[in-house]
Amino acid sequence: MAGAKLADVALEAGVHVGTVSRALNPATRSRVNAETAARIIEVAQRLGYEVNITGRALRTQRTQTVGALIPDLTNPLFPRIVRGVEDSLEKAGYTALITNTDNDAQRERRMIAALTSRQVDGFLIASARLDDQALKEITEEGVPVVVINRTSADARASAVIADDSQGIADVMAHLVALGHERIAHLAGPGDTSTGQARLKAFEAALDRYGLQHRSELVVRAEAYTIAAGTRCLRELLKRGNPFTAVVAGNDLLALGALDALKENRIPCPERVSVVGFNDIDFAERLSPALTTVRVPKYELGARGAELLLDMIYSGREISTVTLPVTLMIRDSTAPPPLPGTGLFGL
Amino acid sequence: MAGAKLADVALEAGVHVGTVSRALNPATRSRVNAETAARIIEVAQRLGYEVNITGRALRTQRTQTVGALIPDLTNPLFPRIVRGVEDSLEKAGYTALITNTDNDAQRERRMIAALTSRQVDGFLIASARLDDQALKEITEEGVPVVVINRTSADARASAVIADDSQGIADVMAHLVALGHERIAHLAGPGDTSTGQARLKAFEAALDRYGLQHRSELVVRAEAYTIAAGTRCLRELLKRGNPFTAVVAGNDLLALGALDALKENRIPCPERVSVVGFNDIDFAERLSPALTTVRVPKYELGARGAELLLDMIYSGREISTVTLPVTLMIRDSTAPPPLPGTGLFGL
Structure with a gap:
């Protein structure tokens, strides 16, 4: 069975090797009598003949x-x-x-x-x-x-x-409905289309809700990784400009942000809400279960x-x-802390 | 640059096409004057000539x-x-x-x-x-x-x-040290070497600690998936034979087991401890953080x-x-509940 050669198929089908080759190649099959071609294909399948794709590639320029x-x-x-x-x-x-x-x-x-x-x-x-x-x-x-x-x-x-703009618009509507006004953004890398589109949608939403643009509340990640998310959130905290919610450019950045909050003993969502993007496997099993945009x-x-x-x-x-996206509301978002009780005495 | 042909390299190097072909193929290079071969390689690199691997495969039988x-x-x-x-x-x-x-x-x-x-x-x-x-x-x-x-x-x-036997031995030593005696096993599929090795190690550990073999406390998963883990743990509960700890054949089975415990309002680790195998990414971020064997x-x-x-x-x-493995002790394992307070009134 395995290892049958073109010649074996030809012998069994009672035709020339060239005829077998033409019959087995969809591009040249029409040059063989239809009944003969059908018989050759049947024989090739029965003998377990394996087309040598490398050889075929040279002839038909298609490798499947x-x-x-x-x-x-x-x-x-x-x-x-x-x-x-x-x-x-x-x-x-x-x-x-x-x-x-x-x-x-x-x-x-x-x-x-x-x-x-x-x-x-x-x-x-x-x-x-x-x-x-x-x-x-x-x-x-x-x-x-x-x-x-x-x-x-x-x-x-x-x-x-995926509809990046709609996703961020849904996130911002959710956060504003909860009462957030000082919303930070961990933007994805500037040389990615998702990084650009999500930042643009974030800024459009600030305008839509009449919220102030604060450049200190936007930090750009150099990569879509957990480590980059941690670095960005530390940078946000260092800048000292108060915020009660973080819109992360993707889920891994959100995980990194959660790590940085934890190391600073800032509880999520009680003091700071965090939202991701993508809804990776396990997002709903995390502690806290991550609010995110399902792509x-x-x-x-x-x-x-x-x-x-x-x-x-x-x-x-x-x-x-x-393609459309869906906001998945879970445990990492909540109303902002009451005035005077929050981060930075907000 | 891109798209340079063998003929371009030959023209630039002032040699025949066949010489270029021999010089660029490690298997035939020794048949070309060393100085000529070096010049050809330099020219090929400069022109950005891309070896056609499909063609080469037919000649040297190695595709890298x-x-x-x-x-x-x-x-x-x-x-x-x-x-x-x-x-x-x-x-x-x-x-x-x-x-x-x-x-x-x-x-x-x-x-x-x-x-x-x-x-x-x-x-x-x-x-x-x-x-x-x-x-x-x-x-x-x-x-x-x-x-x-x-x-x-x-x-x-x-x-x-990975050292499956050592991993399970470490898990069992940890559970026995916590005080567990009724330990269940969600075995991996029987047609996998990991499924077989881990079950064997589980049984060897029962012998080592003088614990009774209870066939009702071993359930075989049909696949290494979260869904299979859930089904297995439901089956364990249905059998009604008390247990205080579950050794899952891998992390996905452990996640499924945690889901089934949650749907039955059985808290982990307070009533039942759960251990996985592999230490997948995110295992430590789960709720509860999963005790598992790091492969x-x-x-x-x-x-x-x-x-x-x-x-x-x-x-x-x-x-x-x-390769050696490491037991990662996290939050999904704890001492068994006190007698009379546990699952099944244990």
Whole structure:
């Protein structure tokens, strides 16, 4: 069974090797008598003949493979996206070759080069940097690309994003309804589309509710990590400008903020409310259970893969799909402390 | 720069295309004058020539790629293992092509076939099933394989495992020292090496401490998932045989057990202590913070990749490496309730 060769299939089917090769390749199948092709396919399946994809790639320029670049698999956001990607690809007989770019531009370039030389049919890119030279180069070469959970400055890549603006608007409405007025923002990295969009939505909400813009209450994280969240919240405390709620750029930043509050014995949510973004697995099991914006992780991946397959198969035009989000209200948000009892004597 | 062809390199270096090809391939480089080869490599680098790996694979049978089969990327154990794998591979110029097998034997076979036809140089397999026909086939074909976080019934695969026996022994010593005597076990799936090893260690510890073997206090999970943990703990409660502590086969089973306790208003750790295995990210941030056995996740991956590279490059013989584990005592374990106050009126 395993290890059957083209010649074995030809012998068994009573045809020439070249006929087998043409029959098994969808691109050339029409050049073989339909009945013969059907018999060859049946024989190949029965003998367990495994098409040598590397050989086929040289002939048809299609490998049924796409490269999926993930910035940080240890962020629980991404394994769920990958699951969606894989399920969509599998229906089309495609396989994702996943690599972890570690949010590192050099590593991302190497990985794209490695996958390009393996002739993947397209790329799904979930890494976040906007100024992305490697991405620019592959779209220039005409390789289909879909970016996931980010927009692209490049008009030749499609994108699937969550509705960042709506998410932050919902968060701000929730905090204002609780009575918060001094709301801080731990902004995501400035070179990411999510970092930019969420900050912009935060500022728009301040205007909407007539709240003062206080630049001391906005700190930019250098990365979407727990450690960066801790550093940012320490910086906020050091600045000494009172706040009763923190809107974190994502859940990992929120976790870091909670760590920094704990080390300063500032109880959440009694003194300071904290909100995240993404709703990673385990967010509801944390202490306190995290109020956050649920991003449709699986759907981001599944839709991204569908868009990419459309581009590969039918040259479908570039598009951007925005998926809706949901505010998950849990235990890390509460009304601000009474005047005079709060942080900084607020 | 990008897109330079073999012919461009040949023109610039003033040599034939065949000479460029031989010089750029480590396997044939010695057939080119050393000075010429050095010049060609310099030119190729300067022009940004990208070796077509698919073409090369046909010639040298080495792709600098390994397939990494992960059973469930959404289990936070595995992204950390992948990180270790990638760091070790990268030092050797190798790339991991990661696929998610979803603990599904069919899908695993398809993925192995897909990666084999792309001529990966070897496999790292972290999927858990012991009776693994696909694994058997690839080792029979002489493809180097290292299994991670599991042993293999196949003598032709190397393995890197955590010390399951020591981990459970430490857990049992901790629980017995707290005063527990009626200890239940949510065993991992019976067709996994971790499930088998941890159950065996659990039973050995009962003997060591002179505790009675109670078959009603052992429930087998059908999968390493939160949902399975919940089902198992409900089953334990239904059986009505008193227990004051639960040793879960891994952290996800422990999380499921905590859910089932909560839905039955049984406080942890006041009435029932719960222990996990692996120490996944976020285990210490849960409510209650989970007592668990820390498995050296990154090292499992890093050592596994090193073993595989050894097998690929030097045909190093098969070996099994066992890495030490550490008991992390947190808030989900405490002394059993006082007699007469506990669950089932214990």
